[in-house]
Amino acid sequence: MKARVSKCNNIILIGFMGTGKTTVGKLLAQRIGYRFVDTDQVIEQEVGLSIPEIFLKYGEQHFRQLEKQAIRRILTRSGMVLATGGGAVMDPANFSFLKEKGCVIALDASENTLWERLKAAKDRPMLFSDNPREKMKSLLEMRRPVYYKAHFVLPVDGKSPQEVVDDIIAIIKPEGGDDHTE
Numbered sequence: 001m002k003a004r005v006s007k008c009n010n011i012i013l014i015g016f017m018g019t020g021k022t023t024v025g026k027l028l029a030q031r032i033g034y035r036f037v038d039t040d041q042v043i044e045q046e047v048g049l050s051i052p053e054i055f056l057k058y059g060e061q062h063f064r065q066l067e068k069q070a071i072r073r074i075l076t077r078s079g080m081v082l083a084t085g086g087g088a089v090m091d092p093a094n095f096s097f098l099k100e101k102g103c104v105i106a107l108d109a110s111e112n113t114l115w116e117r118l119k120a121a122k123d124r125p126m127l128f129s130d131n132p133r134e135k136m137k138s139l140l141e142m143r144r145p146v147y148y149k150a151h152f153v154l155p156v157d158g159k160s161p162q163e164v165v166d167d168i169i170a171i172i173k174p175e176g177g178d179d180h181t182e
């Protein structure tokens with residue numbers, strides 16, 4: 001019988017923009033042989049527009065509806081690493097659905113780390129503002145307590161993406177360490 005990769009049917013990454021959900025999720029999926037899915041990429045393919053274009057053309061509320069539908073459609077299977085968008089779990093129904101469907105891991109980074117990663121980004125419409133740094137700070141203050149309701153919270157400051165993957169594997173592997181990724 002094949003060794004179980006993990007006690008988690010699905011591994012679901014949540015956290016603020018720039019914490020590395022997309023980057024780490026891809027690497028993690030490769031390492032453990034799970035399928036990688038990113039809610040933003042699914043939405044972009046479905047609509048045929050980039051995330052900033054969707055915000056511009058249809059507005060945030062419409063994006064949130066697409067995100068909610070995408071999450072429910074994606075999580076009908078297991079064996080998946082799912083990277084969510086940073087706003088997905090602000091909807092409590094989304095958050096409880098995700099917690100039912102897999103192990104929810106919040107990547108957690110300091111404001112300074114996030115700003116270093118996001119200050120040059122042109123693809124985060126939630127930060128389009130005269131003062132993106134302030135916008136980031138206030139969103140982060142509002143959202144962080146929600147992220148902390150994940151099954152696990154993983155600090156990522158000062159860690160490479162591969163180190164974050166190692167930490168996640170340590171969190172999710174089955175009791176007794178029966179993990180065929182090593």
Ligand SMILES: Nc1ncnc2c1ncn2[C@@H]1O[C@H](COP(=O)(O)OP(=O)(O)O)[C@@H](O)[C@H]1O
Binds near residue numbers: 020021159
């Ligand atoms: N552990 C890390 N160390 C350094 N840079 C990182 C790390 N994780 C992600 N990044 C960089 O930060 C930016 C945002 O990463 P991304 O994976 O898109 O985050 P998210 O999906 O959470 O918004 C990208 O430029 C990515 O290369």
Ligand SMILES: O=C(O)C1=C[C@@H](OP(=O)(O)O)[C@@H](O)[C@H](O)C1
Binds near residue numbers: 040
């Ligand atoms: O935090 C948010 O509200 C958003 C985060 C983005 O995803 P990342 O967290 O992967 O950047 C993307 O879903 C959209 O721009 C909205």
Ligand SMILES: [Mg+2]
Binds near residue numbers: 021022038040083084
């Ligand atoms: Mg992402």
